[in-house]
Amino acid sequence: MTITTMKTKAEEQLAEQFARTAPLLPGGAWVPAARRAAFQAFAANGLPHRRIEAWKYTDLRAGLKEAFSPAQCSTRTFDAAALATVLGPDLAQLPCIRVVIVNGRWQAKMIPAGQEPGATYHMGSLAAVLGQPDYDWMELCFGVSTISDADTLGGGAVVDPVMALNSAFASDGVVLSIVEGARLGLPIHIVSIVDADAPMATATRCLIKVGAGAKAEIIESHVRLGESPAQATAVTQISLEAGAEAHHVQHLAANGSSAHLGRWDVELAERAIYRGFQFTAGGGLVRNETHVSFTGPDAKFDFSGAFLGRDRDHIDTTLVVDHSTTGCESRELFKGVLDGHARGIFQGKVIVQPVAQKTDGKQMAQVLMLSEDAEFDSKPELEIYADDVACGHGSTAAEIDGDMMFYLRSRGIPEDQARALLIESFVGEAIDKIQSEAIRTSVMNIALAWLRDLPAQAAPLKAAKAATPNKARE
């Protein structure tokens, strides 16, 4: 039996927006057809709801009351001073190769002398090459991907809605490739800024390849200016060739009325090493979904994160790790702090295929509950079809430990300070997984500012408007 449900307001708006804006989106050749196919695939199922197992705790049909119009270009230029207002002082000063995307469009790159692309890496705007003759391989990335039957409660395979919406609407993003054997001296920082005076939606896509034996650090920031709510789909597809190593950090900070639907696809060839970290501070409705596949043996996947929620923040971390070759290792550690009516979700699925002997998979999610109204849902899933494996998972949700509080206070530390110390140290244990000291310190300072309820962006909006002309190299 098929049940035809009424389209929600948001679904109707999306259909109207697609019809209106698709002709204006970048990409010739195969691209328009791929966008149409993606949108049709999305529209056939609509927004996911709680009867779709993978979306059980994040019901977009209920959560997205309306779909905002695709973002307009921003007239503001983000130079170093303006960036400090959205990134906070530490990240803004991070020595790096930086790309700034504003309202879904590549605005500038800022590259220190001697670090220009060429010998070690290539980097450019997605919109500039989408559909160009040499970039046919992208068609695969824009193809329709599905969620398995198991995740739809027997409802048949359905289209992954975030991927489909992003393929349909993606306006720009970054195409980055690290040359075989290259060692980048600096991290690459991709900054996506929403500069919204009115509600708006963005869709960005990053395609990253780390060549065999190369090593790179990549940070993605999703931040915003202005108080208007925003909606984003953000997809990153990153593949590591044999023996490559990537450290990949996401920094997401938004306000309570926004929605961020993120998806990372990570592909690891033999002996590749991937260390990922996702930091989320607030943001309203957030879904960070990551899919990991192993195409060669003996690769390592180490993934951690910290999420901080208050008020009605809803932060969902969903992870699917598919071990389909031998001897691979996966490690996940996520820590959350939930206050007010915030809700945290951790869904971690580890699949060990019959061929994937000697797989070593461990997963842990821990949450500190600061309020009785906060909620944490954890759904670890192990699907093991091989016999010679070591896999485990755990999750905890606890309040601040009263004995620890007493110990600290008995040493003269006032109650507020003792509490802060315990919360900060809890989050710090996850943030410590970030290997680069500069990035780790920056993220920790953003977390501290959030926990102490100071806005990370100290300077007022005006400072950005009055910013000196953009000094970035184009």
Place this chain on the structure above:
Amino acid sequence: MLEIKNLHARIADDGTEILKGINLQVPAGEVHAIMGPNGSGKSTLAYVLAGRDDYEVTAGDILWNGESILALGPDDRAAKGVFLAFQYPMEIPGVATMTFLRASVNAVRKKRGVKELTTPEFLKVVRAKAAELGVKDEMLKRPLNVGFSGGEKKRMEILQMSMLEPSLCVLDETDSGLDIDAIQIVAEGANKLRSKDRAMLVITHYQRLLNYIQPDKVHVLAHGRIQKTGGKELALELEKTGYAEFKLKAA
């Protein structure tokens, strides 16, 4: 002077009364020992002195230098000079020992109206005291008490005590878990703090510690009350006879 007057305390959760009318006075400059069978309420007394809110005081009072401290939170008591060396020090993952020590010392100094220590001043003091007490540099680098051996935790307690310069020191079985050399080091640390305006309450099961920290008085706590008070020879006596006398008394 510490004055404990008819102190009654119960477990806040279930209302079980543990301290059933304790009367005790420790004048400044003196060291008193408390001995007593397991479960008699020694640690409970120590916690109540430090202000742990798992216990409710239902009657009586605790005066420190003539002032009741019952209404004060643990941090304010610490500022007034109360220090409890825990029988089982807590492990606090993620909090660096140095960060903690500095927060603690400066919080107490601030409340006492003394200038806070700068980083170099603080480091100088910690390093000197740590060396005296045989606390290894490596321990100071780890998260507070995490993975420390039983004896290492006790040394860390004494390090904290000497950093905070308390005027009322309560040592809850600081000797248990320590090897013989460590007992001497810890006792030396405590003895250094002995002074005419400092009072010390030493809870122990073993007479041995009292050879190093000579008490002015020894009290026997059983069934939530002080059952007997004597000089330091009482500890020796108990070593021979045990607590049978006090167990019978209650029956």
